[in-house]
Amino acid sequence: MLTTGLIGRFNDALTGGIAVRTTVVVAALLALAVGVKVPQRFAMWVSLSAWRKFLSRGQSSDLPNGLPNAAPADRASYWMLLAVVALAAGAGTALTPLTARMSLAGYEWLQDRFVWSMLPLVVLHGLVVLGAGLIPWAALGLAVSLTHRLCCPLGTWETRAGGLVLAGAGAGAAIAVALSRAGSPAEVLLVTAALPVLGVSLLAAGSNTEVATTPTGGSSPDSAGLPLWSDRWPTLLRAGIVVVGGGAAWGTLVWLHRICNSGTAGQFALPVMLAALGTGILAGCRTKRFGQRSIGGFGVSCAAAGTVIAAGIVAWPAVTQSGLGMVAWACAGLGGIGFATAYGRQALLARVANRPSAGASMLARMLVFSALVVVLGATGGRHLLGGRTALALLALAVLALGGVLIIHEPDSSPRTRSVRLSAVFGVVVTTILLVLLLPAGLR
Numbered sequence: 110m111l112t113t114g115l116i117g118r119f120n121d122a123l124t125g126g127i128a129v130r131t132t133v134v135v136a137a138l139l140a141l142a143v144g145v146k147v148p149q150r151f152a153m154w155v156s157l158s159a160w161r162k163f164l165s166r167g168q169s170s171d172l173p174n175g176l177p178n179a180a181p182a183d184r185a186s187y188w189m190l191l192a193v194v195a196l197a198a199g200a201g202t203a204l205t206p207l208t209a210r211m212s213l214a215g216y217e218w219l220q221d222r223f224v225w226s227m228l229p230l231v232v233l234h235g236l237v238v239l240g241a242g243l244i245p246w247a248a249l250g251l252a253v254s255l256t257h258r259l260c261c262p263l264g265t266w267e268t269r270a271g272g273l274v275l276a277g278a279g280a281g282a283a284i285a286v287a288l289s290r291a292g293s294p295a296e297v298l299l300v301t302a303a304l305p306v307l308g309v310s311l312l313a314a315g316s317n318t319e320v321a322t323t324p325t326g327g328s329s330p331d332s333a334g335l336p337l338w339s340d341r342w343p344t345l346l347r348a349g350i351v352v353v354g355g356g357a358a359w360g361t362l363v364w365l366h367r368i369c370n371s372g373t374a375g376q377f378a379l380p381v382m383l384a385a386l387g388t389g390i391l392a393g394c395r396t397k398r399f400g401q402r403s404i405g406g407f408g409v410s411c412a413a414a415g416t417v418i419a420a421g422i423v424a425w426p427a428v429t430q431s432g433l434g435m436v437a438w439a440c441a442g443l444g445g446i447g448f449a450t451a452y453g454r455q456a457l458l459a460r461v462a463n464r465p466s467a468g469a470s471m472l473a474r475m476l477v478f479s480a481l482v483v484v485l486g487a488t489g490g491r492h493l494l495g496g497r498t499a500l501a502l503l504a505l506a507v508l509a510l511g512g513v514l515i516i517h518e519p520d521s522s523p524r525t526r527s528v529r530l531s532a533v534f535g536v537v538v539t540t541i542l543l544v545l546l547l548p549a550g551l552r
Contacts, residue, residue, distance in 0.1 A: 110281040110282075110284060110285045110298060110299075110301065110302035110305075111137075111202050111205065111242060111245060111246070111249075111299065111302045112133055112134060112137045112242075113282065113285035113286075113289070113298060114205070114285070114295050114296075114298035114299035114302055115133050115137075115205065115209065115238065115241060115242055115295075115299070116129060116130050116133045116134075116295075117289070117294075117295030117298065118205075118206070118209050118241075118295040118296070118299070119132075119133065119209070119213075119237070119238060119241075122213050122216070123216070123234050123237065123238075127231055127234075127484075127487050127488060128487060129234075131483060131484070131487040132231075132234050132235055132238055133238050133242075134480075134483055135235070135480045135483050135484055136235055136238040136239050136242065136243075136246075137242065137246055138476045138477070138479050138480035138483070139239075139476070139477065139480050140239060140242065140243050140246030140247050140250065141246055141247070141249060141250035141253070141476050142250065142472075142473040142474075142476035142477050142480075143243075143246075143247050143250060143473075144246065144247035144248060144249060144250020144251040144252075144253075144254070145250040145251065145253060145254045145469050145472050145473045145476065146469050146470060146472075146473035147247075148251050148254075149254070149465075149466070149469050183264075184259065184264060187255060187258060187259050187264060188259070188313050188314075188316045189313070189314070190255060191252060191255045191256070191259065191309070191310075191313040192310050192311075192313035192314040193310075194248055194251050194252045194255060195248075195252050195306050195307070195309040195310035195313060196307065196310040197244075197248045198245050198248035198249045198252055198306045199303045199304075199306040199307035199310060200303070201244040201245035201248055202245040202299065202300075202302050202303035202306060203299075203300055203303035205241055205242060205245060205299045205302075206295075206296040206299050206300065208240065208241045208242075208244075209241040209242075209299075211240070211241075212237045212238070212240040212241045213237065215237070215240070216233070216237045219233065249306070250476075252306070252309070253270075253274055253472075254469055254472070256270045256273070256274065257270040257271070257468060257469075257472075258465060260273075265464040265465055265468075266458060266464045266465050266467070266468030266469075267394075268390065268393075268394050268451050268454045268455055268458070268468070269390070269391060269394040269451075271387070271390050271451070271454075271472070272386075272387040272388065272389070272390030272391035272394065272447070272451070273387065273391070274387070275383050275384070275386050275387030275390065275447075276383075276384055276387040276388070277305075278383045278387075279379075279380040279381065279382075279383035279384035279387065280380070280384075281302070281305070282379050282380040282383060283377060283380035284301075285298055285302075286376050286377060286379075286380065288301065290376070343460075345404075345513070345514070345517055346404060346407070346453065346456065346457055346460070346514075347457065347471065347474075349407065349411070349453055349510055349513075349514055350450065350453040350454055350457060350471055350475065351471070351474050351475055351478050352478075352506065352510055353411060353414075353446060353449050353450045353453060353507065353510070354450055354474075354475030354476075354478060354479060355475070355478040355479055355481070355482045356446055356503055356506060356507055357386055357443060357446045357447065357450065357479070358478075358479035358482045358483055359482050359486060359499075359503055360418070360439070360442055360443055360446060360500070360503050361379075361382055361383075361386075361439075361443065362482070362483060362486045363486070363499045363500055363503070364378075364382065364435065364438075364439035364442070364443075364500075365378055365379055365382065365439075367435055368435045368436060368439070378435075378436050378439070381436055381440060382436070382439050382440060382443055385439070385440035385441075385443045385444045385447070386443040386444065386446065386447045387447065388444055388447065389443060389444035389445060389446065389447020389448040389449075389450075389451070390447040390448070390450060390451040391451075392444070392447075392448050392451075393410070393447065393448040393449070393450070393451025393452045393455070394451050394455065402452060402455045402456035402459055403456065403518055404456065404514050404517055404518050404519075405514065405515050405517075405518025405525075405529070406452060406456070406518075407449065407452050407453045407456050407514050408510070408511040408512065408513070408514025408515035408516075408517075408518065408529070409511065409515065409529060410445075410448055410449040410452045410453075410511075411449045411453075411507050411508070411510050411511035411514060412507075412508055412511030412512070412515070412529070412532070412533045412536070413445055413448075413449070413511075414442065414445030414446045414448065414449045414507050415503075415504045415505070415506075415507035415508035415511060415533075415536065416504075416508070416536050417441050417442050417445045418442045418445070418500060418503055418504040418507065419501075419504040419508070419536055419539070421438040421441070421442065421500070422497055422500055422501055422504065423539075442503075446507070449507075450475075454468070454471060457471065501541075505537060505541070508533055508536055508537050509537065511533055512530060512533040512534070512537075515529045515530055515533065516530065
């Protein structure tokens with residue numbers, strides 16, 4: 110709701126650069142990434158600096174810096190911190206009409222006194238948008254990080270929270286569309302966007318008396334302080350998660366462009382697509398075999414998502430006859446990508462000792478990479494948007510990533526690996542041939 114309101118607020122004032130919608134979305138993703146990761150890194154730096162200066166007194170310690178504490182999480186403190194952060198986010202959101210007015214005043218002053226070429230003007234637009242929404246966006250990012258920890262029984266990191274947050278984003282987008290269709294100005298939408306966060310602040314303040322308890326049974330994967338599996342391919346696993354997250358941004362951009370151009374079901378397409386992506390993440394987290402999430406299984410989930418997208422390319426004439434058909438295909442593809450993302454993130458969390466740090470780092474990296482993907486789609490890839498070729502590129506990228514991950518699975522048998530790779534290779538070849546055999550007007 111905050112992002113939609115700022116798009117409406119800056120839509121007529123910022124001209125000459127890339128689209129205002131793209132600028133605001135990129136600024137929102139980057140500011141959310143700042144809120145997810147920067148406060149955590151700052152808190153760690155302050156704690157270590159205070160330890161060295163005031164407590165250690167020059168004595169060396171046998172424990173490495175940043176070793177996670179094995180004690181149960183103080184959930185009451187987490188709830189209180191969430192209440193404070195949500196209150197700051199709500200107050201900052203309610204004040205965005207004022208901060209937007211101040212940012213636009215500075216923008217007009219700079220426009221009157223300087224001559225701007227294209228690239229500096231794009232940077233200036235981004236700074237103007239960040240000046241209006243950096244504080245509430247960053248506070249929301251920190252709140253999202255806290256929800257990932259509160260959803261975990263031991264206060265480490267729970268991937269399922271990402272699906273719930275995306276479901277809330279879909280609901281907020283639907284409310285924003287309804288208010289826009291009712292003729293409400295952007296200022297009303299910005300003030301309304303503060304209400305859900307302030308409600309979260311009240312709920313969290315009422316829940317801060319919860320006593321920290323340790324789950325019994327010992328079946329939780331987070332009950333052990335050490336990783337459950339060895340991280341044999343750390344760079345590949347992390348890069349794969351980031352690429353899949355960026356694929357979700359690219360698919361959302363392409364499908365939304367195509368659906369809006371179809372003239373039907375375009376207004377409520379984004380809320381449904383966000384809800385589908387969140388549903389895919391929730392489905393990927395519904396398993397009792399958390400510790401057995403393998404790299405090869407991550408590759409299979411990526412290959413399955415790419416196959417779903419490629420199937421829509423095969424049935425392109427039937428799918429594109431109506432906006433509802435495009436929405437259904439988009440939801441199926443984004444659901445598959447969400448499932449693969451959740452699978453990969455859980456596979457990573459089973460291979461690291463400091464799960465909160467790893468979870469926050471991956472979420473921040475996915476947000477930054479998604480911002481880069483949106484910029485690419487709005488500039489260099491604009492001529493591809495809405496076409497079959499853009500979705501074919503997404504399908505091929507996800508399928509190729511799945512094949513690479515399957516190859517690097519250390520525990521699968523040669524026969525299983527051969528069957529999986531043969532299926533991936535067949536889908537890749539079929540997708541390439543279909544795109545090459547298309548008439549130029551349909552690509």
